[in-house]
Amino acid sequence: MNSLKLRVKNMSDTNLLLTITVVVFFLMYVLAVIFLGGGFTKPQTFFNILNENASLLILSCGMSLVMITGGIDISVGTMTALVCMSCAVYLDTEIGKGGNVVTAICIALAIGLAYGIVQGFLVAYLNIQPFIVSLAGMFFAKGMTTIIKADQFNVKNEEFQALKATRIYIPFLGAVNKKGIFVPAYVEIGVVIALVLVVVLFVVLRWTKLGRAFYAVGGNLQSASMLGINVKLTKFLAHLMCSVLASIGGWVYFMHVGSGSPSHAAGAEMNAIASSIIGGTMLTGGVGNIIGTFFGVLSLSTIKNIVSQLGFDEAWWTNITVAIMICIFLLIQSIVMRRKTKSK
Amino acid sequence: MTKTGNSLTGKSLGAQILGLTRKQFFIPIAALLALVVFNLIADPSFFEIKMGQNSAGDPVLSGYLVTIFDNASELVILAIGMTLVTAASGGQDISVGAAIAIAGSVMLRILCGPDGKAAELQAPIIVAFIICCLVAMLFGAFNGALVSYFKIPPMVATLILFTAGRSIAAWINNNQLPIVNDISFSYYGNFFPGIPVPTPIFIAVACMIVIALVLKFTNLGLYSQTVGINPHAARLNGLNPEVIKLITYIILGLCVAVAGFIKVSRFSTINYSVIAKDIEMDAILAVALGGNSLGGGKFNMAASIMGAYVIQFLTTTLYKFNVVSSALPAYKAIVVIILVVLSAPIVREKISRAWKKTTSKSAKEVA
Numbered sequence: 001m002n003s004l005k006l007r008v009k010n011m012s013d014t015n016l017l018l019t020i021t022v023v024v025f026f027l028m029y030v031l032a033v034i035f036l037g038g039g040f041t042k043p044q045t046f047f048n049i050l051n052e053n054a055s056l057l058i059l060s061c062g063m064s065l066v067m068i069t070g071g072i073d074i075s076v077g078t079m080t081a082l083v084c085m086s087c088a089v090y091l092d093t094e095i096g097k098g099g100n101v102v103t104a105i106c107i108a109l110a111i112g113l114a115y116g117i118v119q120g121f122l123v124a125y126l127n128i129q130p131f132i133v134s135l136a137g138m139f140f141a142k143g144m145t146t147i148i149k150a151d152q153f154n155v156k157n158e159e160f161q162a163l164k165a166t167r168i169y170i171p172f173l174g175a176v177n178k179k180g181i182f183v184p185a186y187v188e189i190g191v192v193i194a195l196v197l198v199v200v201l202f203v204v205l206r207w208t209k210l211g212r213a214f215y216a217v218g219g220n221l222q223s224a225s226m227l228g229i230n231v232k233l234t235k236f237l238a239h240l241m242c243s244v245l246a247s248i249g250g251w252v253y254f255m256h257v258g259s260g261s262p263s264h265a266a267g268a269e270m271n272a273i274a275s276s277i278i279g280g281t282m283l284t285g286g287v288g289n290i291i292g293t294f295f296g297v298l299s300l301s302t303i304k305n306i307v308s309q310l311g312f313d314e315a316w317w318t319n320i321t322v323a324i325m326i327c328i329f330l331l332i333q334s335i336v337m338r339r340k341t342k343s344k
Numbered sequence: 345m346t347k348t349g350n351s352l353t354g355k356s357l358g359a360q361i362l363g364l365t366r367k368q369f370f371i372p373i374a375a376l377l378a379l380v381v382f383n384l385i386a387d388p389s390f391f392e393i394k395m396g397q398n399s400a401g402d403p404v405l406s407g408y409l410v411t412i413f414d415n416a417s418e419l420v421i422l423a424i425g426m427t428l429v430t431a432a433s434g435g436q437d438i439s440v441g442a443a444i445a446i447a448g449s450v451m452l453r454i455l456c457g458p459d460g461k462a463a464e465l466q467a468p469i470i471v472a473f474i475i476c477c478l479v480a481m482l483f484g485a486f487n488g489a490l491v492s493y494f495k496i497p498p499m500v501a502t503l504i505l506f507t508a509g510r511s512i513a514a515w516i517n518n519n520q521l522p523i524v525n526d527i528s529f530s531y532y533g534n535f536f537p538g539i540p541v542p543t544p545i546f547i548a549v550a551c552m553i554v555i556a557l558v559l560k561f562t563n564l565g566l567y568s569q570t571v572g573i574n575p576h577a578a579r580l581n582g583l584n585p586e587v588i589k590l591i592t593y594i595i596l597g598l599c600v601a602v603a604g605f606i607k608v609s610r611f612s613t614i615n616y617s618v619i620a621k622d623i624e625m626d627a628i629l630a631v632a633l634g635g636n637s638l639g640g641g642k643f644n645m646a647a648s649i650m651g652a653y654v655i656q657f658l659t660t661t662l663y664k665f666n667v668v669s670s671a672l673p674a675y676k677a678i679v680v681i682i683l684v685v686l687s688a689p690i691v692r693e694k695i696s697r698a699w700k701k702t703t704s705k706s707a708k709e710v711a
Contacts, residue, residue, distance in 0.1 A: 072499070122681070126688045129638045131436070136677040136684070137623055143674020150670065229437070262670060270503060283497040316511030316519070323508030327490075330501065334494040 015073070017280025017333060018292040024329075025299045032306050039309065043185045047170070049301045054190035055080065055253035057297045059268055060275040061201050062245030067276055068205075069238040070218040071123060071130035075137030076246040077268035079115060081261070082141040083108045083250025085148050088260030091157040101159050105251060106182025112247025113240075115141075120239035125233045130239070138269070145216045145262045152261035163257050168192060190252035197245065202290045214238060218285030274322070275300050278329050351496050368635040371687045372512045372650040375633070375679075379523035379657050390664065398535060405540045416656035417544035418444075418603040422623065423630040423652040425596030427643050432568035432592040433491050433642025435498025436628045442509020443483050444620040447604030449513035451476040455529065467525045477601040484584055484597020487588065492589035506624075514616045518661075521625050524612040533609030551602060555645060568592055574641030624666055626655055633683060 017181045032040045039045045050057075059076045066073045087104040095183075115137060122133045155161075167186040205211035213234045217222040225231045253265055281288030281297025300322065383390040393407040422440055429437050454472040455465050483505060524530075532543050559565040567588050570578045575585040593628035603623075608614055632638055633654055634647030658679055662672050685691055 122685065126685060126690055128688050129632070129686050131638060132632050132680070132684055135629065136680040138677075139625075139673035140677035141676065143671045146668065146670040147674060150668070205352065270506065273500070274503060275508070277500055277503075283500045295429070316514045319511035320508045320515070323504045323511075326507065327504045330490070330496050330504070331494060334496055338495070 013282075013287045014280065014289050014292075014338065016336065017282075017287065018289045018295075018338070020058075021278060021280050021292050021295045021299065022330060025295045025302065028299065028302055028306070032302065032309075036306065036309050040305075041288070043170075044183075047185050047187050047191075049298065049305065050191045050194075051188050051256070054194040054296050055249040055256065055265070056189065056268060056271055056275065056301075057194045058197055058245050058249035058252060059272040059296065059298050060279075060293045061197060061290055062242035062249070063269075063272040064276045064279065064281045064288050064290060065201070065205075065214065065245075066130070066238050066242045067273075067281045067283055068214050068218045068285060068288040069235055070221075071235065072273070072283065073119070073130065073134045073137075073239065073242045073246075074269045075115065075119070075134040075141060075243065076249070076272060077265050077270070078138045078141035078145065079111070079243070079246045080253050080265035080268055081252040081263070082145045082148075083111055083247050084254040084257070084264050085145045085260040085262070086111060087251065087254050088153065088155050089149055091155050091160050092153070101157075101163055104160070105151065107152045108247045108251040108254075109244065112244040112250075115247070116240035116243030119243060120236040123239055124235035142262070149260060150262065152263070153260055154259045163189070164255050188256065189255070190255050193248065193252055197248070198290055198294050205290055210234070210237065215219075215286055220286070270299065274326050277326060277333075280333070282333070284286075347547050361453040368644045368647050369650070371635050371683060372633055372647055372654050375654045375683055376650065376657060379654070379661060383661060386472070387664075390661075392515070395540065402535060402537050403540050404535050404542075408664060410501070410542065411657050412653070412660045413545050413548075415660070416653050417542075417548035417618070418606050418650040419604075419626055419630060419656060420548045420649050421599050422596075422605045422627040423634075423648045424551060424555050424645065425592075426627045426631050427634070427636060427645055427648040428564070428568055428594050429498070429591040430628075430631050430636060430638060431572045431640055431643040433498050433589045434572055434638075435491070436624075436638065437502045437507055437593070438486060438499055438624045438628075439483075439487065439502040439505035440603075440624045440627060441620040441622065442506050442513070443480060443597070443600045444604040444607055444623065445510050445513035445614070445616050446483060446516070447476050447480045447518040448608035448614045448619060449616065450479045451605060451608055452522045452524065455516050455524050455526075459520075463525055465524070468528060469532075473601075473605055476605065477598055480601035480604065481594050481597040482506055484595075484600065487597075488590040488593025491593065492586040501609065510616050513614075517614075519616075521613055521615065530609055530611045531613050533611070544610075547602065547606060551599070552649060559645060564591070565643075569642055573642070576603045584604030627652070629680060630655055633680075635687060 029040070059080065062076060063064060063073060086107055090107055091101070091104055119130075119133050119137055120130045123130045166189055168189065168191075169184040169186045171184065205214065213224070213229045216227060216229055217231050217234045219240075221231060222233075250265075254260075257264065275296035276284070276288070276293050277296070278291065278299055279292030279294070281296075303321055303325055304318050307318050390408050392403055393409055395403055396406040398404045426436065426440070429435075434585040451472050454467050454475055477526070487498075487502050489503060490496045490504070491498050494501075531537070532547070534542065536543055552656035567578075567583055570581070570583060571585045571588045578585050578588075603620070607620055628638070631643075631648050633651035634644060634649075636643045636648060655676075658676060659672065662675055663669070667675060
């Protein structure tokens with residue numbers, strides 16, 4: 001017991017919060033398997049959570065980056081809708097029988113780059129509050145989406161449909177269906193993209209100069225600049241990366257739903273912020289971890305699944321449970337951090 | 345001689361203008377003036393106020409200006425509370441829209457009874473209003489407690505209610521949409537019979553008077569600024585930062601209740617997912633447009649209120665030019681970015697430096 005306390009004391013803030021998140025997620029999933037059984041014992045349920053939340057995962061990673069540097073970006077959700085709509089319209093235009101997928105991806109990335117450069121410049125070099133800048137970005141994306149096209153429509157482009165239907169089967173994992181045939185579990189391409197990004201960002205944050213600079217800037221601006229870190233450039237890069245990640249997330253979302261609509265990904269920015277917080281990233285900056293964010297996304301969607309499995313059909317229970325969960329996590333973080341500062 | 349005199353006065357005039365631009369009031373006033381001039385050039389009939397009749401046959405004022413003041417009421421009331429919260433806690437409450445849904449839902453639940461189909465009012469409006477205020481203040485206190493006692497950043501703490509608020513509102517009324525049949529309830533969101541000015545304007549003005557009196561005769565303004573600038577110094581001076589932050593959130597709760605009352609009264613019913621949607625963003629924008637720092641500290645209440653009116657003025661102007669309501673945010677965003685960039689200290693400094701250069705150059709040329 002004593003050694004555990006000592007260990008907790010010696011852990012960095014980031015690792016401590018990460019541990020809490022991971023433990024809670026596994027506890028939740030194990031409890032769900034034990035008490036609910038049914039769907040949760042099938043591997044596909046877990047992979048479906050990944051399939052549905054691949055884009056949220058990418059958005060959350062970007063959000064964590066920005067939050068680690070002490071900023072915030074609330075434009076990512078509506079940006080997802082904008083990317084979906086632009087790509088959908090491009091792929092479905094009658095002229096020349098629609099565009100090809102590669103150009104569509106380029107369009108998505110271009111939107112992300114443009115957004116990132118403008119927002120990053122305003123935040124880092126003109127010192128405007130990130131909340132207001134991304135608020136304007138959110139409004140702009142919301143309006144532009146409806147200006148491009150006001151109603152929902154499905155993309156019929158064949159090349160895109162083939163890409164959308166691509167499944168990656170996982171060997172040795174799966175369930176036997178009613179007819180006694182073994183059905184392997186699968187994931188969509190988006191999940192692979194998301195997981196690769198998670199690993200890359202984890203490495204960047206952990207072992208590169210840039211990653212350390214993110215933490216330093218978020219922890220303390222003055223000491224970061226005294227260490228010789230280019231604070232403005234670091235902030236700029238964080239916002240740039242967040243917006244580019246948001247556009248990739250938008251493309252993944254687009255691959256998952258295959259349509260364009262102004263109401264796509266509504267409220268995704270708040271989900272991304274919530275996931276980051278559950279994953280142990282602090283809005284005050286300097287503390288956070290991409291792996292934590294990954295588990296944050298998983299926890300958030302698992303609790304949603306559990307609530308619907310429990311039979312609380314009314315839509316409001318999901319939101320209320322999620323809110324209670326965020327509340328509990330925030331309180332735990334607050335209490336743990338206070339204990340730690342006191343015991344020092 | 346006269347020439348040098350001219351250049352001197354020109355310089356002082358330039359300096360005066362520069363001084364004006366540094367005032368906090370400059371940005372909202374300038375934005376308002378720009379909008380007024382734009383509308384005057386585009387279509388002077390924008391400013392016409394006509395005497396018309398409403399469906400009940402009473403004489404009422406109509407015209408774009410009346411619409412602006414009428415529709416801005418809720419935003420102004422919220423901006424008052426949001427300014428205090430921003431000043432004291434250095435963050436914003438993003439749950440006000442959801443809290444309005446809760447307040448409105450509580451009110452309708454009391455007025456319409458549990459099944460939501462009662463023909464007459466189940467309770468006097470004043471009782472319903474007081475209970476709705478209490479509930480909203482309770483939720484405000486919840487946010488405030490998280491922020492002040494648990495030291496959670498305001499935006500994150502209010503994210504909880506932002507996520508759950510509309511669901512709680514639906515849950516209170518069992519997801520039904522109660523309709524108030526009593527006509528007297530709709531007076532507060534529309535017109536009192538015989539009075540040609542919309543009631544929300546009176547309510548907003550009353551709120552402004554109350555907050556002006558409070559700021560003048562109590563230390564609320566001073567204390568919340570002190571706490572916002574440096575909580576430790578505030579504590580050393582004998583203030584309790586936690587309690588003051590909590591009080592500002594409770595005041596915001598009260599503002600939310602009033603705004604929710606107006607919103608519900610306008611339609612005599614409620615739509616949980618749509619009512620007061622995105623109003624939190626507009627309220628924060630109003631505070632920012634007023635030139636207040638979103639990081640807490642000093643604030644200017646009048647500038648925030650002006651900011652709220654500027655936002656509504658812009659919205660109504662865009663509507664008048666037949667912009668689709670769903671495309672409206674795009675234009676709003678462009679205006680916001682322009683305003684925010686112009687009011688950024690770095691940009692202002694550069695502009696003033698450039699201004700000085702040109703004036704000194706012209707002075708040299710004259711010499």
